[in-house]
Amino acid sequence: MNTFAALIKREILDGQNGYIRVPVILAGLSVLFVILSTITVGAELEFQDMAFDGEEPSLSRLLERGLESEDGQREMPAVVALSYWVMGGLAWVALPFVVFFSLLGSLYEERRDRSVLFWKSMPVPDWQEVVAKLVTPVVIAPMIFLGMAVAAQLVIALFLSIVVLFQGGPMTELWPLGFMLWGWISFVPDYLMWSLWALPLLAWVLFVSSYASRLPFLWAVLPMALVAAVEGIFLETTNFLQWVGTHIGGGVLEAQFAHLDIDPDTPREFYDLIIGAPRFDMILNSFGNMQFWIGLVIAAGLVYGAIEMRKRAI
Amino acid sequence: MTDNVIEAKGLSKRYGDFVALKSVDFNVPLGRIVGVVGPNGSGKTTMLNAVLGLSSYDGGLTVMGHDPSTERDALMQDVCFIADVATLPKWMKVVEVFDYVEAVHPRFDRAKAMDFLSRTNVPLDRKVRALSKGMTVQVHLAVVMSIDAKLLVLDEPTLGLDIIFRKQFYQSLLEEYFDEERTVIITTHQVEEVEHILSDVMFIRDGEIVLQAEMDDLTSQFTEVMVAPGNEEEAMKLGPIAKGTSFGKSTCVYKNIDRDTLAKLGETRRLGLADIFVATMTGEGA
Numbered sequence: 001m002n003t004f005a006a007l008i009k010r011e012i013l014d015g016q017n018g019y020i021r022v023p024v025i026l027a028g029l030s031v032l033f034v035i036l037s038t039i040t041v042g043a044e045l046e047f048q049d050m051a052f053d054g055e056e057p058s059l060s061r062l063l064e065r066g067l068e069s070e071d072g073q074r075e076m077p078a079v080v081a082l083s084y085w086v087m088g089g090l091a092w093v094a095l096p097f098v099v100f101f102s103l104l105g106s107l108y109e110e111r112r113d114r115s116v117l118f119w120k121s122m123p124v125p126d127w128q129e130v131v132a133k134l135v136t137p138v139v140i141a142p143m144i145f146l147g148m149a150v151a152a153q154l155v156i157a158l159f160l161s162i163v164v165l166f167q168g169g170p171m172t173e174l175w176p177l178g179f180m181l182w183g184w185i186s187f188v189p190d191y192l193m194w195s196l197w198a199l200p201l202l203a204w205v206l207f208v209s210s211y212a213s214r215l216p217f218l219w220a221v222l223p224m225a226l227v228a229a230v231e232g233i234f235l236e237t238t239n240f241l242q243w244v245g246t247h248i249g250g251g252v253l254e255a256q257f258a259h260l261d262i263d264p265d266t267p268r269e270f271y272d273l274i275i276g277a278p279r280f281d282m283i284l285n286s287f288g289n290m291q292f293w294i295g296l297v298i299a300a301g302l303v304y305g306a307i308e309m310r311k312r313a314i
Numbered sequence: 315m316t317d318n319v320i321e322a323k324g325l326s327k328r329y330g331d332f333v334a335l336k337s338v339d340f341n342v343p344l345g346r347i348v349g350v351v352g353p354n355g356s357g358k359t360t361m362l363n364a365v366l367g368l369s370s371y372d373g374g375l376t377v378m379g380h381d382p383s384t385e386r387d388a389l390m391q392d393v394c395f396i397a398d399v400a401t402l403p404k405w406m407k408v409v410e411v412f413d414y415v416e417a418v419h420p421r422f423d424r425a426k427a428m429d430f431l432s433r434t435n436v437p438l439d440r441k442v443r444a445l446s447k448g449m450t451v452q453v454h455l456a457v458v459m460s461i462d463a464k465l466l467v468l469d470e471p472t473l474g475l476d477i478i479f480r481k482q483f484y485q486s487l488l489e490e491y492f493d494e495e496r497t498v499i500i501t502t503h504q505v506e507e508v509e510h511i512l513s514d515v516m517f518i519r520d521g522e523i524v525l526q527a528e529m530d531d532l533t534s535q536f537t538e539v540m541v542a543p544g545n546e547e548e549a550m551k552l553g554p555i556a557k558g559t560s561f562g563k564s565t566c567v568y569k570n571i572d573r574d575t576l577a578k579l580g581e582t583r584r585l586g587l588a589d590i591f592v593a594t595m596t597g598e599g600a
Contacts (some may be wrong), residue, residue, distance in 0.1 A: 006417030014405055117401040118454075119369060122418050123390035311386075311513075314368050314397075 018098035027152035030090035060169020077176030078271035088152040102137035109212040142301035194250035200295040203302035210309035319541035334360040336521040340407035345494035354542035387419035427460035509587035542580035
């Protein structure tokens with residue numbers, strides 16, 4: 001286990017631009033944008049259907065107005081928690097690129113710069129190397145991004161609290177801790193479920209990285225495009241693209257949410273759907289879905305292939 | 315129970331139609347320093363890659379009791395190698411290289427590695443990318459010499475380094491690393507620099523082991539004679555395996571001919587490994 005931890009640490013170190021610097025910078029930027037927009041235009045924001053009765057519009061007034069109705073009181077925590085996700089949303093934009101390009105370079109770069117010969121002089125089995133190179137971008141990186149996003153949300157909440165405090169508004173409304181906490185926590189199982197759906201595609205990129213002697217990007221993308229094109233031209237169907245779409249989408253419509261009424265009317269219903277969704281049902285639905293399992297079998301085959309390629313790599 | 319570190323029987327490797335290694339047999343015992351000498355493309359690296367579990371092969375091969383093709387990771391507990399110059403990860407800092415090796419290799423002695431490095435000018439917090447070629451090799455050597463392995467394989471370890479460093483390197487290899495419990499295999503083009511530390515030598519040509527011998531035996535077999543004027547005809551009769559001229563005198567190289575007999579022809583001297591290699595590869599000495 002010590003060895004595997006060292007491998008993960010090495011992977012993070014190798015990709016620290018994507019794994020650490022990028023999310024830190026993006027989280028920082030999202031905080032900065034919130035601060036700047038609050039200072040510059042925040043005070044003049046006008047909201048539809050919200051009259052301020054001639055009073056100067058402010059964040060505090062906005063909160064107070066929102067709390068005036070019963071509906072508003074019920075919706076407020078969800079609205080606030082959701083806004084934090086939106087305001088800190090910038091922190092996430094790089095994640096898909098980080099995951100894709102980390103996987104694509106993982107087994108390719110070490111052959112290109114010959115360091116594979118150094119790694120292989122260590123008593124580390126090839127399968128552990130390959131699994132570490134899969135787990136780091138697919139599991140560890142999103143958790144780091146989540147950490148940064150949480151930090152950004154907290155700083156934003158802190159900043160807005162100070163603003164509201166000075167305005168004499170209902171500062172505690174900015175801390176719907178239960179909602180915030182459940183949002184962060186439920187990201188983890190939801191993401192992991194998604195990654196299992198996406199695993200055949202992620203494992204494909206890993207396999208390409210173990211195989212391509214050059215131009216891994218083209219190797220990853222062109223065969224996919226070719227299969228889709230051939231299918232489209234000769235069969236005039238789009239099954240392959242649908243298959244890819246289902247796996248990228250985490251099988252959402254295929255299985256996970258198929259039984260749910262996805263038609264939230266209010267922020268609270270929407271938030272409940274996300275954080276309070278019957279996760280157990282969703283997991284069961286995925287596990288009962290044939291396409292889910294076929295995808296995992298394909299993924300296992302591709303990871304196995306990548307390990308075999310790694311054994312032969314010099 | 316033999317003390318062989320490597321036992322190869324019918325070891326072969328082919329790449330498509332090209333046979334890089336033609337069913338070679340050899341054993342390498344414990345406590346030796348073996349020089350593997352051969353021209354480029356002769357199969358040296360192919361052979362070492364098989365021994366190190368870096369590539370597949372046909373035939374029987376046991377290294378430290380392991381089958382390298384399936385047990386590379388277990389093998390690397392006891393075997394260390396530098397397969398090429400500049401294989402250290404360029405994005406790592408020197409200290410991070412040590413951290414990593416310390417975490418994954420149970421036989422790595424960090425204090426020893428730090429001690430090696432303290433005698434150099436290599437800064438610990440510098441990235442490998444920013445080190446000179448010589449410094450990179452020093453870091454890599456500090457790592458492998460601090461791993462308590464039974465077999466160390468060095469494939470052209472000092473390629474592209476200056477002569478002072480090369481001398482120092484072989485010096486410390488001999489004095490601080492090597493003992494009768496370890497075996498070292500070295501391939502190099504600069505035969506002159508290693509011949510004084512080798513205990514055994516192996517010549518490879520076209521995927522075949524042309525010669526495998528202990529250094530002492532080998533060097534006593536070959537004698538070069540500066541043939542004194544008038545003795546040329548007699549010299550030719552003894553069947554030299556190579557002929558040449560130096561300083562206006564003709565020289566002849568003999569294999570397995572009594573030194574006293576040769577002394578009558580002219581001044582004799584032992585042949586260096588490089589000359590033995592050339593004579594073996596070009597003449598009928600094999």
